[in-house]
């Protein structure tokens with residue numbers, strides 16, 4: 001089952017490699033991983049999307065927690081949470097028809113065309129993984145995707161719950 | 166007023182002094198010459214020069230296992246540091262507190278494939294508890310102080326500190342201060358067991374009719390054997406130890422039913438298999454214990470006490486997990502037992518012990534020693550026990566001899582049995598014994614080894630001459646990689662692929678060449694006499710090369726893929 005883990009850790013050189021190393025060392029799965037410093041620059045926050053059964057998840061959470069740099073890890077999957085990912089996608093937009101279709105689909109998904117070339121559009125979209133997947137499929141029906149880049153998801157619990165020290 | 170300024174190298178030594186370090190085990194090289202220069206100019210810390218960095222790590226490890234202190238290693242960058250990898254892995258697997266100071270090329274050169282540059286922090290990342298990459302002078306005292314704290318608290322383990330050359334050199338100086346009262350916001354190991362879990366555990370124990378206590382290395386590491394003995398005597402239940410846990414309770418205690426697992430006693434494995442409640446204390450349900458996890462103790466309620474949450478329910482699901490320091494949790498259990506006025510169910514206990522005694526009577530560790538035949542390896546261990554009256558530090562290598570030692574030397578006290586259990590590192594025994602001897606010069610320190618293992622760090626005989634470390638080396642010489650051959654006999658149709666040690670050296674002469682005493686024992690009737698003679702030589706290292714029966718296998722032995730108690734007692738004889 002797919003799980004979203006939010007991790008708060010020391011913003012120090014080597015912290016990221018410890019997490020990544022742990023996942024490969026113990027044969028845990030990483031679907032996506034994002035990391036950046038938080039408002040408090042001494043801390044980094046990471047979101048990992050992973051797949052595993054309850055037993056594997058329990059081990060992942062415990063093993064990550066055991067890393068000296070890690071302050072907290074929570075599994076936000078089961079609680080009410082917000083999950084967002086950013087997609088940049090460059091598509092062929094040569095004919096009027098394809099230009100219109102790309103514009104239309106982008107509007108439906110509430111994305112933005114953020115750059116145009118001679119024969120290409122670059123579109124930006126945020127949402128959860130499912131929405132991004134659906135958008136890509138819709139685009140593929142109407143035009144050709146030249147390149148795409150996804151950020152991997154970031155997540156946060158809804159309401160008053162917070163991951164902080 | 167001007168503050169005194171120090172070089173990074175001086176700071177390394179001053180930090181170690183502040184942390185009361187007595188010995189550093191190491192080997193010099195370009196990147197750490199400044200540290201060596203600083204060591205030369207002080208006399209609080211003694212540096213022990215090994216002959217191979219791997220041995221430095223094992224020596225520090227043996228020292229740590231015997232004393233409970235942090236073992237300290239110093240190695241140069243590149244090959245010096247990579248030579249430490251096996252020793253770091255060995256310490257990691259057995260949760261031994263160790264700090265490894267590794268040199269590194271200058272910060273300006275890092276990443277350039279400079280001479281003797283290896284990313285040692287990267288190399289060791291999966292086998293350390295934590296690591297520090299110092300990048301400035303000011304990082305040094307803090308990293309060392311934190312490393313010691315991390316290595317020795319919670320579940321202990323090795324910590325690596327990388328020290329680039331340019332922060333050690335004399336041109337670069339700074340003020341020195343060290344904080345030894347460490348707090349790390351992201352690291353707060355558990356101490357107390359959760360009171361609710363303690364209550365649950367005691368309820369399960371009180372209901373048990375067939376309780377078994379299964380204790381491991383955690384008891385030894387946390388010096389909790391007195392409390393364990395008290396708990397065991399309160400519960401009146403049988404206790405078994407893991408390979409790492411031997412000595413956690415006296416090997417001659419009447420409630421002790423032997424080691425469990427692959428080469429454990431029949432009574433220990435049978436008791437586990439038939440238990441209704443298992444109280445696991447500082448043990449981790451290693452695969453060398455459980456055998457097939459699918460078939461593991463199906464009827465038992467498992468109470469698992471461990472400092473490391475990741476050890477709980479990793480291989481075997483725990484019904485009642487308790488995370489905490491094992492000595493604290495045992496005291497909590499004792500308090501709760503006394504709160505409920507616990508007294509064991511005598512009827513159930515009598516039946517349980519009757520059953521256990523039937524298994525005991527099988528005498529699964531027995532072996533046949535005919536008078537005029539080759540010496541059985543087990544007999545050598547028994548003789549060592551007799552001569553040292555169970556009070557020696559026994560360091561072992563890896564193989565059949567290790568199992569024979571574990572089976573036939575009942576340890577009276579913790580920290581006396583020093584072996585590489587988790588990693589199974591051949592070459593561990595001699596340097597580990599040297600570390601122990603350094604700490605306890607007046608005690609008997611034996612290295613029980615094999616003709617294969619001893620050759621993996623035999624160069625340390627030279628270090629023994631230099632520092633006058635009169636350990637007693639006893640080789641159970643079966644002219645083969647015995648444990649490998651045993652598996653080949655049992656699993657690979659007797660095809661002895663590369664398991665012979667052809668062209669063995671004359672170990673007596675090897676010992677003598679290094680300035681030690683060598684004794685060869687060929688016949689049973691000279692065994693005790695010559696061994697006694699070896700122990701009577703107090704001021705010199707004695708290398709006793711005992712020719713043992715090369716055909717002997719280690720029994721009993723769990724049957725692969727079977728349950729914990731499915732065992733071969735002898736060739737072709739199942740329990």
Ligand SMILES: Cc1ncc(C[n+]2csc(CCOP(=O)(O)OP(=O)(O)O)c2C)c(N)n1
Pocket residue numbers: 562563564565566567589590591592614615616617618619641643645646647648649
């Ligand atoms: C460094 C290392 N390499 C290989 C092994 C695999 N191994 C385990 S036991 C053994 C044989 C050991 O031979 P010896 O030291 O003579 O002991 P014996 O089994 O004969 O008593 C080997 C090769 C190991 N444990 N460690």
Ligand SMILES: [Mg+2]
Pocket residue numbers: 564615616617641642643644645646647
């Ligand atoms: Mg051998």
